[in-house]
Amino acid sequence: MAGGRSSKVKTQPEVVEPAARVLRRFRVVFNAMRGHFREVEKKAGLAGAQVWALSVVRDRPGIGVGGLAREMDIHQSTASNLLRSLLAGGLVAADREGADRRAVQLHISAKGLKVLDKVPGPFEGVLPNALRQLDARTLASLDRQLGKLIDHIGGDPDAATVPLGQRDPG
Template structure:
């Protein structure tokens, strides 16, 4: 049995090609994100998503796992996995709260505060920060255009709630 390969259509890849220009723009964005996460890991010793979770807990003492997931716009299991690493590292303290002893109240430990002091910002990452700086009409246009790219890639849309700086847990 022989394998046949389907060749992609040949595109004009000159400097003026709009697809090549869009690809270069994506490279700029992805490389800025990767550079930020490398700097975070080097200075803080944490993955970017862990640092973000730690900063959310610091900003909302007593927060629970569900609210953390909500604030980070991630699935609750993702938030739980991020917390496991932070608790194991002694960066977050967990208390059982209220009458429902299953509910958790999270607080940043003194060790966690030290990590946050030495970590570069923004804690949520450079891409969320940049997107938050755009006005609503720009974001609506961007979302509409990115939907076309997503459709062309035929991606698993469940990946939308996995942070870019998510460690392999």
């Protein structure tokens, strides 16, 4: 180093447009979610949404399909589809007990408990978990701003009933 100067070249900080900065933040969120769901699928052999459904059944023994749909904030048919493979795999059992024999009560099996023991939390995914930790004012602001963004991109409101971490059908 001649003259006591550092050999490192000082560069100006990168100037990033606000839209590009926000896009980068969406990428960070998306990649964090994708990484979590990949890890879940690798350890459990199930999609993230299936693991979440399995954890809800574990935490609410006797829950029905409608209750599961409400807990996960998804359409009842989506909950039924998630349960189909869990039932077929012996991870969940469905019983018809009580006064209304038409209603199904769901219970996790020992095999299902073993699957959950292998999986890193949060079971519902990193985004729902992080959103629950935000204060009401921040959530209200995010809701308004994301609503504007959805309007600009012409987002499909029905897409909100498909849980994050669910494998693409087909």
